[in-house]
Amino acid sequence: MDTKVFYEVIVPLLEVEATALICISTPQDDMNFYSAMFDMxxxxxxxxxxxxxxxxxxxxxxxxxxxxxxxxxxxxxx
Known part of the structure; x- marks a missing residue:
């Protein structure tokens, strides 16, 4: 995923109350956004x-x- 999409679309949406984010991915290394988000x-x-x-x-x-x-x-x- 383009990092611009992540920071300009996904991150602002997460600031909205009761937002659900469904992430579907194959296992990746720690540089993957999903992997990092799981550990936040x-x-x-x-x-x-x-x-x-x-x-x-x-x-x-x-x-x-x-x-x-x-x-x-x-x-x-x-």
């Missing part, structure tokens, strides 16, 4: 956003050499 916290330490992460890879397979081969979460596919 308020000064009191509480999360800035209510987040829901949906993954088709179980925790055990994430730690393996081949997480892409995980068969354990296929029941989550709609």
């Amino acid at each position: 916290h308020l000064p009191d330490g509480s999360p800035l956003f209510v987040t829901l992460e949906v993954s088709l890879v179980c925790d055990a397979c994430k730690e393996s050499d081949h997480p892409e081969r995980c068969p354990h979460m296929t029941d989550e596919i709609p």
Whole structure:
């Protein structure tokens, strides 16, 4: 996503009360906006956003050499 779109469209919309932002993305590195937003916290330490992460890879397979081969979460596919 172009950073101009992020700062000129998305950020101002987040200042509106009761705004919902739905971000759908594949896992990325820490330079990805979504990844960084998931980790943002308020000064009191509480999360800035209510987040829901949906993954088709179980925790055990994430730690393996081949997480892409995980068969354990296929029941989550709609």
